[in-house]
Amino acid sequence: MGREGGGGEKGERGGERGHRDLCPYYCSYYRRRLSEQLAQTPSSFRKDPEDPSAVALKEPWTEKVRRIRDVSPYGHLPSWRLLSVIVKCGDDLRQELLASQVLQVLQSVWQQERVPLWIKPYRILVLSSDSGMIEPVLNAVSLHQIKKQNPVSLMDFMVQEHGPQTSEGFLSAQRSFVQSCAGYSLVCYLLQVKDRHNGNILLDSEGHIIHIDFGFILSSSPKNLGFETSAFKLTAEFVEVMGGPDGDMFNYYKLLILQGLIAARKHMDKVLQIVEIMQQGSQLACFHGSSTLRTLKERFHMNQTEDQLQDLVQALVQGSMRSLTTRLYDGFQYLTNGIM
Incomplete structure (x- = not known):
C-alpha cells in the first residue's frame, strides 16, 4: 500500500512537472494563433x-x-x-471615479425623468493613489483616429458609415449623435470638464459621442491655466452633423439640454452629496480653492424660471459654437501632440 501510494504521488508530481514544461509551448502556440487571426481580421x-x-x-x-x-x-x-480592461500606473484615478459616479447619477435621473439624453459611464477601480483599472469603451474610436485615417469631415465619415443623409441608417445615427452630444454638453458644463481634444472624444458604431478622460474637472484645468473658457465643446463639424444651426435636429439638441438641466436640478442634492463626500480631506486638484461646491451648485440655476433657463441654454450653445479658445486648444494639441 505504501509503495502504491508513493508511486501515485510520484506520478502526480511528474504530471505537474510535465504541465509546467509544456506551458511555454502552449502560450507561444496560442499567441501565434491569435496573431494569425488578427492579421486576417x-x-x-x-x-x-x-x-x-x-x-x-x-x-x-x-x-x-x-x-x-x-x-x-x-x-x-x-x-x-x-473582459477588457485598461491598466493605469502613475495616474490618480480618484477624479475619474468621481466623474463616473456623477455620470451614473445623471444617467439615472434622466432615465427616471424620461429625458432621452444618452451618456455612457464606464467603471473605474482605484487600486492606490497612483494605479487602477478602467473599463474600455467598446466598439468606438476617437475623433483623432477617425481624422487621421480618413481625411474627410465628420459628416462625410458619418455618411460613409451609415449611408446617405436621407437613409434610415444615417437618421438613426444622427439622432444618437444629437442625444449623446446634448448629454455630454450638460456633463461638461456642470462638471466643468476640460482638456476636450479629439483624442478624448469617441464615436461609437451607433453614432454616439462619448467623452473619456475626466482628469480635469471642477476647479482644475491643464497647467491650471483655465484656457478652455467655453461651457462645452461644440465645433462646426458637430453642428454640421446635426443638420446646421437652423435645422430641426439642432433645435432638438438645444431642447434636450434644457430638459436635461431642468431634470438634473430636481435631483441636484444627489450630485452635490457625491462631490461633498469626495471633497472631505481631499488633496485632489479638482477641489482647488474653497468655492468648488458653491460654484457647482450655482450651475444648476435653482433660482431661475424655465423661461430664463431657455435663454441660458441658448447663450451657452451660442457661446460654445463661437468659442475661439476651443479652436485654439485643438490647434495647440495638433502642434504639440499631433492630435487632429
Whole structure:
C-alpha cells in the first residue's frame, strides 16, 4: 500500500512537472494563433506604426470575442467570458471615479425623468493613489483616429458609415449623435470638464459621442491655466452633423439640454452629496480653492424660471459654437501632440 501510494504521488508530481514544461509551448502556440487571426481580421483602418492598437480598432467586440474564444484553450467552457480592461500606473484615478459616479447619477435621473439624453459611464477601480483599472469603451474610436485615417469631415465619415443623409441608417445615427452630444454638453458644463481634444472624444458604431478622460474637472484645468473658457465643446463639424444651426435636429439638441438641466436640478442634492463626500480631506486638484461646491451648485440655476433657463441654454450653445479658445486648444494639441 505504501509503495502504491508513493508511486501515485510520484506520478502526480511528474504530471505537474510535465504541465509546467509544456506551458511555454502552449502560450507561444496560442499567441501565434491569435496573431494569425488578427492579421486576417478585416479593418478599414490602416496600420499605424505609432499606434499599433489602431489596426483592430474597428473590429466589433462580438467579433473579437468570437475570434479569441476560438483559439482559447478554455473557450469550450460555458462560463468562459472575455473582459477588457485598461491598466493605469502613475495616474490618480480618484477624479475619474468621481466623474463616473456623477455620470451614473445623471444617467439615472434622466432615465427616471424620461429625458432621452444618452451618456455612457464606464467603471473605474482605484487600486492606490497612483494605479487602477478602467473599463474600455467598446466598439468606438476617437475623433483623432477617425481624422487621421480618413481625411474627410465628420459628416462625410458619418455618411460613409451609415449611408446617405436621407437613409434610415444615417437618421438613426444622427439622432444618437444629437442625444449623446446634448448629454455630454450638460456633463461638461456642470462638471466643468476640460482638456476636450479629439483624442478624448469617441464615436461609437451607433453614432454616439462619448467623452473619456475626466482628469480635469471642477476647479482644475491643464497647467491650471483655465484656457478652455467655453461651457462645452461644440465645433462646426458637430453642428454640421446635426443638420446646421437652423435645422430641426439642432433645435432638438438645444431642447434636450434644457430638459436635461431642468431634470438634473430636481435631483441636484444627489450630485452635490457625491462631490461633498469626495471633497472631505481631499488633496485632489479638482477641489482647488474653497468655492468648488458653491460654484457647482450655482450651475444648476435653482433660482431661475424655465423661461430664463431657455435663454441660458441658448447663450451657452451660442457661446460654445463661437468659442475661439476651443479652436485654439485643438490647434495647440495638433502642434504639440499631433492630435487632429
